[in-house]
Amino acid sequence: MPTILITGCSSGFGLETARCFLGRDWTVVASMRSPREDMLPASEHLRIIPLDVTDPESIARAVHAAGPIDVLVNNAGVGVLNALEGVSMASIRQLFETNTLGAIAMTQAVLPQFRERRSGVVVNVSSAVTIMPLPLLSVYTASKAAVNAFTESLALELEAFNVRVRLVIPGRAPDTRFGENAQHLMGEGFPEPYAALAQQIFAGMQQSSDVTRAQDVAEAVWLAVNDPASPMRLFAGADAVAMAASVQK
Numbered sequence: 001m002p003t004i005l006i007t008g009c010s011s012g013f014g015l016e017t018a019r020c021f022l023g024r025d026w027t028v029v030a031s032m033r034s035p036r037e038d039m040l041p042a043s044e045h046l047r048i049i050p051l052d053v054t055d056p057e058s059i060a061r062a063v064h065a066a067g068p069i070d071v072l073v074n075n076a077g078v079g080v081l082n083a084l085e086g087v088s089m090a091s092i093r094q095l096f097e098t099n100t101l102g103a104i105a106m107t108q109a110v111l112p113q114f115r116e117r118r119s120g121v122v123v124n125v126s127s128a129v130t131i132m133p134l135p136l137l138s139v140y141t142a143s144k145a146a147v148n149a150f151t152e153s154l155a156l157e158l159e160a161f162n163v164r165v166r167l168v169i170p171g172r173a174p175d176t177r178f179g180e181n182a183q184h185l186m187g188e189g190f191p192e193p194y195a196a197l198a199q200q201i202f203a204g205m206q207q208s209s210d211v212t213r214a215q216d217v218a219e220a221v222w223l224a225v226n227d228p229a230s231p232m233r234l235f236a237g238a239d240a241v242a243m244a245a246s247v248q249k
C-alpha cells in the first residue's frame with residue numbers, strides 16, 4: 001500500500017486530500033501544526049504527525065516519523081489580501097517562509113529517498129492568481145509564482161531519477177479556513193488610499209459564481225499522483241479551469 005505525506009491537514013484542501021487518499025486504500029501521513037486525532041476517520045492506515053513547515057527541526061522530525069513515503073503534497077499555505085503598503089515586512093517574510101520556503105524545504109528533505117529509490121511524486125499546491133493577476137494579492141501571488149517556477153525547473157532536474165513533480169492550481173475556495181487564517185498577516189485593514197479599490201475587489205468576488213471546492217483539489221492531487229501522463233499544471237475548480245482557458249486563448 002503506497003504512502004502519502006500531506007502538509008497542512010487541519011482544514012481545507014489538505015484535510016480533504018487526506019480523506020480522499022484514505023478512502024482509496026493509501027496509507028496517509030497527515031501532518032498538522034497542532035495535531036488533532038478527530039479530524040479524519042480512525043484507520044490503521046492513518047498517522048497524524050506534528051509539522052510546522054517553517055521550522056527546520058520540525059521538518060526533520062516529521063520526515064523521520066513518516067518513514068518511507070511515495071508521495072509528498074506541499075499544501076500548507078497562508079494568504080494575505082492587502083495593498084503592499086498595508087503589509088509589514090515581518091508578515092511578508094512569514095508568508096514566504098510558509099508558502100515558498102516551506103514547500104522547498106519539505107521537498108529537499110524527502111528527495112534523497114525518492115532519488116535513491118528512483119520513484120516518488122511531489123505535488124505542490126499553488127494558486128490560480130499566478131495565471132491571472134489580481135490587485136491586493138501581490139505578495140501572495142509572488143510566493144506562489146515562485147512555487148510554480150521552482151516546481152517546473154525541479155521537474156526537469158529529477159526526470160532522470162524517475163521522480164515526478166507536479167503543480168495543482170486551485171481557484172478561489174471560500175469554504176476553507178483560508179480567509180480566516182489570512183487575517184493575522186493582513187495588518188490593520190486597508191490603507192485609506194486603497195479603500196475604494198478594496199471595495200471594488202470584494203464586490204467582484206461576491207459576483208463570481210464559479211468557485212473551487214476542496215474535493216476539486218483532492219481529485220487534482222489524485223490525478224497528479226496516479227497518472228504519470230498528467231500535465232505539469234493541473235487546474236482545480238471551475239473558476240481555475242475557466243481562467244486557464246481564457247489565458248490560453
Ligand SMILES: NC(=O)c1ccc[n+]([C@@H]2O[C@H](COP(=O)([O-])OP(=O)(O)OC[C@H]3O[C@@H](n4cnc5c(N)ncnc54)[C@H](OP(=O)(O)O)[C@@H]3O)[C@@H](O)[C@H]2O)c1
Pocket residue numbers: 007008009010011012013014032033034051052053054075076077078079098102125126127128169170171172173174176177178179181
Ligand atoms: N482557499 C483558497 O481560495 C485557495 C486558493 C488557491 C490556493 N490555495 C492554497 O491551497 C492551500 C490550502 O489552502 P486552504 O484553502 O485549504 O486553506 P486553510 O483551510 O487555511 O488550510 C491551510 C492549511 O495550512 C496549514 N498551515 C499554515 N501554516 C502552516 C505551517 N507553518 N506549517 C504547517 N502547516 C501550516 C494550516 O494549519 P493551521 O490550522 O495550523 O493554521 C491549514 O491546515 C494553501 O497553500 C493555499 O495557499 C487556497
